[in-house]
Amino acid sequence: MEQNFDLPEIHTPENLVYTKTKVLTDNVMHYCPGCGHGTVHRLIAEVIDEMGIQDQVIGVAPVGCSVLAYNYFDIDMQEAAHGRAPALATGIKRVFPEKFVFTYQGDGDLAAIGTAETIHACNRGENITIIFINNGIYGMTGGQMAPTTLPGMPTSTSPYGRDVKMMGNPLKITELVAMLPGTYFVTRQAVHTPALVRKTKKAIRMAFENQKLNRGVSFVEIVSNCNSGWKLTPVQAIKWLEENMLPFYPLGDLKVNGEMVSK
Amino acid sequence: MKELRLMKGNEAIAEAAIRAGADAYFGYPITPQSEVIEYLMAEKPHERTGMVVLQAESEVAAINMVYGAAACGKRAMTSSSSPGISLKQEGISYIAGAELPCLILNVVRGGPGLGTIQPSQSDYFQATKGGGHGDYRLIVLAPASVQEMYDFVKLSFDLAFKYRNPVMILSDGVIGQMMEKVEIGEQYPRLTNEQIDELYPWATTGKKPGKDRRIITSLELDPGRQEQHNLKLQAKYKKMQEEEVRYEALNCEDAEYLLVAFGSSARICQKAMDLGRAKGLKIGLLRPITLFPFPSKILHELATKVKGMLTVEMNAGQMVEDVRLAVCGKVKVEHYGRFGGMIPSPAEVLHALETKIIGG
Numbered sequence: 163m164e165q166n167f168d169l170p171e172i173h174t175p176e177n178l179v180y181t182k183t184k185v186l187t188d189n190v191m192h193y194c195p196g197c198g199h200g201t202v203h204r205l206i207a208e209v210i211d212e213m214g215i216q217d218q219v220i221g222v223a224p225v226g227c228s229v230l231a232y233n234y235f236d237i238d239m240q241e242a243a244h245g246r247a248p249a250l251a252t253g254i255k256r257v258f259p260e261k262f263v264f265t266y267q268g269d270g271d272l273a274a275i276g277t278a279e280t281i282h283a284c285n286r287g288e289n290i291t292i293i294f295i296n297n298g299i300y301g302m303t304g305g306q307m308a309p310t311t312l313p314g315m316p317t318s319t320s321p322y323g324r325d326v327k328m329m330g331n332p333l334k335i336t337e338l339v340a341m342l343p344g345t346y347f348v349t350r351q352a353v354h355t356p357a358l359v360r361k362t363k364k365a366i367r368m369a370f371e372n373q374k375l376n377r378g379v380s381f382v383e384i385v386s387n388c389n390s391g392w393k394l395t396p397v398q399a400i401k402w403l404e405e406n407m408l409p410f411y412p413l414g415d416l417k418v419n420g421e422m423v424s425k
Numbered sequence: 426m427k428e429l430r431l432m433k434g435n436e437a438i439a440e441a442a443i444r445a446g447a448d449a450y451f452g453y454p455i456t457p458q459s460e461v462i463e464y465l466m467a468e469k470p471h472e473r474t475g476m477v478v479l480q481a482e483s484e485v486a487a488i489n490m491v492y493g494a495a496a497c498g499k500r501a502m503t504s505s506s507s508p509g510i511s512l513k514q515e516g517i518s519y520i521a522g523a524e525l526p527c528l529i530l531n532v533v534r535g536g537p538g539l540g541t542i543q544p545s546q547s548d549y550f551q552a553t554k555g556g557g558h559g560d561y562r563l564i565v566l567a568p569a570s571v572q573e574m575y576d577f578v579k580l581s582f583d584l585a586f587k588y589r590n591p592v593m594i595l596s597d598g599v600i601g602q603m604m605e606k607v608e609i610g611e612q613y614p615r616l617t618n619e620q621i622d623e624l625y626p627w628a629t630t631g632k633k634p635g636k637d638r639r640i641i642t643s644l645e646l647d648p649g650r651q652e653q654h655n656l657k658l659q660a661k662y663k664k665m666q667e668e669e670v671r672y673e674a675l676n677c678e679d680a681e682y683l684l685v686a687f688g689s690s691a692r693i694c695q696k697a698m699d700l701g702r703a704k705g706l707k708i709g710l711l712r713p714i715t716l717f718p719f720p721s722k723i724l725h726e727l728a729t730k731v732k733g734m735l736t737v738e739m740n741a742g743q744m745v746e747d748v749r750l751a752v753c754g755k756v757k758v759e760h761y762g763r764f765g766g767m768i769p770s771p772a773e774v775l776h777a778l779e780t781k782i783i784g785g
Contacts, residue, residue: 187638196478217631220497223642232640240496241642243519246489249481253493253501254629256477257448258618261631279489282482 165216185211189233196396198386199227201232201353205363206264208412209235209370219262220254222247224276226268227388229303245276248283251290262373264291270300273309273335280335287344287378289392291369294336298387298407305391309333317391332410336383340416346378348417352385352408356402365415377420385411428609432632434574434600435460437607438504438530441578443470446613447528448499449477453488453509456542458532461504474615481599484509488516490531495525496641498621498628500582504530505546506598510540511782517591518557521658522643524627526585528578529563530594532601535739535766544598546688549743552595553717560655562662564669565593565716567687569637571605573714579613584669587629595716597739599689599768612698660717671714672723676702683727684774684784685712685748686737694737696771701778708778716744721751728755733782737774738762757782 185207193199210219216237225233225244225383232239247265255263267317272280272294283290300306306319310332314323324332342346347369351362362384369380385407387399394402415423432440439461444451450470452462461479463530470476477494477760481487487503494501505513510531520527531552535545551563564584566577574596581592622630630640645651674689676698677683686694701708711727713720728734733756736745745760752758764768769777 217633220629220631222493229644232642236632236638238632238639239524239639239641240493240629241644242492243515244491246485246516249486249489250493250496252479252481252486253449253451253490253495254497255488256479257494257497257499259500278482281484282486394506413763 172347174346183207183211185216185236186211187234187236191234191260192230193227194268194390196352196387196389196399198297198384199295202362202384202386203231205353205359205366206266206293207235209367212367213370215262216369218260219264220258220264221263222250222254224265224267224271226271228266228268228295229302233264235395245271245274247271248276248290252283252286252288254259255290255413259289262291262370264293264370266293267295268301269296269298269308269310273333277335277400280339281342284339284379284381285342285344289373289376290379291368291373292379292381293321293366293388294383295412296383296411297386298389299388301388301391309335312406315406334411336381339379339381340422344378345381345417346375346420347372347380349381349415350383350385350402350411350413352413354387354403385413430609430711431604432608433602433604434571435532435597435602436464437575438578438594439464439468440609441475441575442502443468444502444610444612445579445582446474446480446615447476447477447502447582448615449491449494449501451479451487451501451503452483453481453484453487453505455506455509457534457544457601458504458506458530460601463532474612476615484512485516485658486622486638488513488520491527492516492520492525493560494525495520496629498625498630500615502528502530504532506532506534507536507545510548510551514557517563518559518561518574519643520591521561521563522559523641524589525591525641526582526589527591528581528585528594529591530596530608533567533597534762541766542598544689544768545739545764545766546597546690547740548595549716549738549740552593553719553747557674561718562659562665564588564590564718565595566592567714567716568571568600569691569712571600571603571607574600575607575609579610588665590661595688597689612756613724615655617730633781639701666718669715670718670720670722672720673714673725675712676712677709677711679707679725679734680730681707682709682732682778683731684708684710684737684778685713685715685724685734685744686710687744690739690769693769693771694774697774697778699711700771700775706783713744715780719747719751721747724748724751725753726751731756733757733759735782737769737777739768740764
């Protein structure tokens with residue numbers, strides 16, 4: 163049925179203060195309404211655009227909700243097997259040391275099946291950027307328990323809540339990689355408020371700028387929400403994130419310019 | 426003047442990689458092939474040609490580093506032995522699905538499981554039938570000498586890039602560890618980034634202004650498009666079967682009995698054939714050099730000329746299935762094998778031929 167909303171024409175040149183960055187394609191994103199992936203994609207694309215490196219960047223997509231990330235970035239990209247993105251990025255950066263290489267990974271990809279690849283790429287100090295989306299759940303496969311699922315948090319494979327005695331504790335892999343000598347910049351950010359979006363963009367910019375220094379891995383965790391997996395509306399999910407995820411995964415820099423940030 | 430060196434098979438692979446203009450080697454130590462990475466590390470190929478050599482944290486990581494570098498249009502390779510090759514199968518399947526060229530060396534040891542560190546040919550099925558998940562094939566080359574270990578590296582890269590397909594050199598602990606005279610070839614230059622951009626329009630080298638972005642993936646959610654991709658792969662494998670079959674036929678013209686063997690088993694069979702010929706037995710030897718594509722046509726033809734065939738393999742009978750398919754019941758085909766790291770003697774092979782085929 164055709165709907166006629168009779169909206170006033172607002173897409174006029176004088177109203178155009180914010181447009182889609184050219185580093186994003188015109189493809190419609192498949193992400194759920196309220197999901198943080200779209201925001202983070204945009205921030206990465208803006209940074210690539212502003213740095214003028216669209217022709218020098220190679221991205222690596224993971225397996226998970228962002229498996230199709232390569233459909234949205236107008237850059238050369240490779241699709242990795244589950245968890246192997248840091249190994250691909252190592253291969254790319256070693257043969258193209260002058261190019262900018264980043265991985266985009268979720269918590270299951272980076273902190274469960276890909277733990278070895280993550281730790282060792284970080285420990286070798288590969289000169290790459292790792293963008294890590296932590297929403298505490300497996301989104302794509304339908305809301306199963308992730309390595310970062312909070313204690314007591316229900317998922318489809320921990321339906322009575324994560325019992326840490328049986329299922330283990332959540333893995334704070336960002337704190338772990340910050341301890342490794344090969345990481346140069348390690349930070350934890352979020353994108354559920356405009357102020358946090360701006361801070362995250364600064365962090366992503368720094369994570370890409372650092373590649374010019376050749377000093378090691380820049381690792382940006384972004385604590386995000388998964389409305390579908392958490393079975394909450396977007397607004398409820400953001401409230402839940404603030405009340406539950408952020409106390410366990412506090413925001414802020416863990417390591418800057420190769421030095422641990424004292425808290 | 427020819428440059429001759431006495432080398433282990435594993436060392437010959439490593440030297441050949443540098444000389445072939447390889448861009449990167451990613452590996453993880455495992456017996457009996459650790460000399461490959463040891464030789465490369467000692468040689469400092471980054472100083473000779475700019476080639477990258479990196480010891481990865483696992484075979485899984487190593488093959489995925491190969492994926493990343495290969496997707497950039499670079500000549501990338503890895504090597505391992507049987508248990509390590511099993512670990513690489515995930516990556517090999519992705520590389521085959523994404524149609525990336527690379528070289529994988531398997532210096533086979535006995536299995537299953539941790540098995541033995543002694544030589545074996547028990548990975549024939551894994552190498553020639555795909556290995557990982559999904560419908561795919563590797564081009565599989567089986568060297569029978571240290572010289573062929575050397576020669577097949579450049580050939581592998583050439584075939585890999587011609588077909589955008591992974592190539593496996595299926596060797597074994599005998600060929601990897603034994604020392605033979607090797608004629609060292611010329612130093613081919615590594616391709617420049619400009620040459621890669623010109624030659625490989627699929628490689629992710631950074632999106633050029635005004636050009637489409639390049640995506641390397643093995644994912645296609647639409648079943649219709651995935652089927653088209655599968656059909657494209659199958660057409661490629663068919664072309665390999667038509668154009669890339671390689672084999673060596675010894676004394677096949679007047680042969681009444683045929684030995685069929687690859688790799689080090691073929692070397693043993695050559696001696697068994699000589700022993701038999703000295704006794705007046707008309708024995709020939711057909712040595713498949715490409716295990717995929719398999720030399721089915723020549724075997725089919727020979728089946729009308731010989732009285733029987735014996736495959737000799739250091740396994741429980743794997744290639745024999747492909748020989749029987751090729752022969753299609755025209756002639757008796759039997760298998761003789763030793764496994765678990767045991768190597769048959771020429772006399773043992775001749776005895777097997779006499780009892781299973783000639784007298785059988």
